[in-house]
Amino acid sequence: xxLVHSVHDFRRAAERRLPRMVMDYLEGGALDEITLRANTxxxxxxxxxxxxxxxxxxxxxxxxxxxxxxxxxxxxAPMGLLSLFRPxxxxxxxxxxxxxxxxFIHSAWSGAALADVAASAxxxxxxxxxxxxxxxxxxRHLERARRARIDVLVVAADVSVSSKRDRDLRNGFTMxxxxxxxxxxxxxxxxxxxxxxxxxxxxxxxxQTVDGRPMTLRQMEQFMEQxxxxxxxxxxxxxxxxxxxxIVVKGIMSPDDARAAI
Numbered sequence: 350x351x352l353v354h355s356v357h358d359f360r361r362a363a364e365r366r367l368p369r370m371v372m373d374y375l376e377g378g379a380l381d382e383i384t385l386r387a388n389t390x391x392x393x394x395x396x397x398x399x400x401x402x403x404x405x406x407x408x409x410x411x412x413x414x415x416x417x418x419x420x421x422x423x424x425x426a427p428m429g430l431l432s433l434f435r436p437x438x439x440x441x442x443x444x445x446x447x448x449x450x451x452x453f454i455h456s457a458w459s460g461a462a463l464a465d466v467a468a469s470a471x472x473x474x475x476x477x478x479x480x481x482x483x484x485x486x487x488x489r490h491l492e493r494a495r496r497a498r499i500d501v502l503v504v505a506a507d508v509s510v511s512s513k514r515d516r517d518l519r520n521g522f523t524m525x526x527x528x529x530x531x532x533x534x535x536x537x538x539x540x541x542x543x544x545x546x547x548x549x550x551x552x553x554x555x556x557q558t559v560d561g562r563p564m565t566l567r568q569m570e571q572f573m574e575q576x577x578x579x580x581x582x583x584x585x586x587x588x589x590x591x592x593x594x595x596i597v598v599k600g601i602m603s604p605d606d607a608r609a610a611i
Contacts, residue, residue, distance in 0.1 A: 363434070368536035368543075370520035370528055371433055379512035411450075415501060415595045417472070420450025427477035427503060427599075429458030436549045437461065443470035454503050457490065462555035467497035475501040475597070478588075479508060480580040491592060493556060500594045504585060507600025509578050582609055 353359055364372060378385030412422045425446050431438035439453075439461035446453035447470035454475045455466050467474045476499045478490050494502060516522075521529040528536070536543055546552070557564040577584075589596060598610045 366539060366542055367434065368532065368539050370517070370522040370532040370536070371542070373516040373520055374430075374514075374522055375434065377514055377516040379514055381515070414452075418450075419452065422451075424452040424454060424475075427454040427456035427459075427505070429456045430460055430552070430554075431456075432460030432550070432552050436545065439466050439555075440469045443467075443474055446470060447473035452501075457505065457556070459555050460552060463493050463499070464497045465555070467499060471498075474499065475503050477503045477505055477599070479505040480577050480584045480588075482577045482579070487588075490556070501597060502588070502592055502594065503597045503599050504588070505600070506580075506585075506598050509580050585610075 353362060360376075363375065367375065410422055411418050411420050413419075425442055431442070435441070439455065439459050443453040443455075443466050452473055452475055453466070453470060454477055455461075455463050457477045457479055459466070463474075463476055467476075474497075476490075476494045476497070478487070478494075481487055519529070520532045521527050522532065554564045585596075585598065601607050601610060
């Protein structure tokens, strides 16, 4: 395995191991990816103010978050289906977050069950939740979070409707599972990934079940149609009344929304 020294090295390593359609799912954005490019450009343009002759023999990045001390002021955002890249990726990332003194946010569309992830990194896992139109799904998720002793819920306020991901559509990489001939041919050139995909744990959704079994990708297509474009701040108010712990609202990009959340 080549040495990895930076994020770019990790990306190159991923390219060597993952089929093109999986790599596109990993790093692709919605539609023409204008926002994705703008985010990358804006972050690249940031410059740190250099100061010299400062005593830096002890560096401390700790910050207080909801009464807990976080040693690294970066959290791992909720990402669905990480098990496509590597089995038990959610568990490994949660443990890595705990080792780094920070937080892993479990996705509502994770391939690993919330209880398993929380048990792998006690005290370092938050849980994402969305306002499904079927309120029973929301109630079940809250019960799962309580049983897993989760202290913080992260509301996915920015996914009222699913994004149209053109890369995935071109690759045939959809919930229906009909990859294009080109995608299949490319995947055949990544035998390690194919072997792991075929012989390893089945890629499914850890907390969503059908007849008592984890929901598969194809079954998830119908489930994902349960978007709730009618979700409003009233739903957040009801969640606030029902949940005794902390709540984070993900996706706020305007001052007005920030004020509404407060």
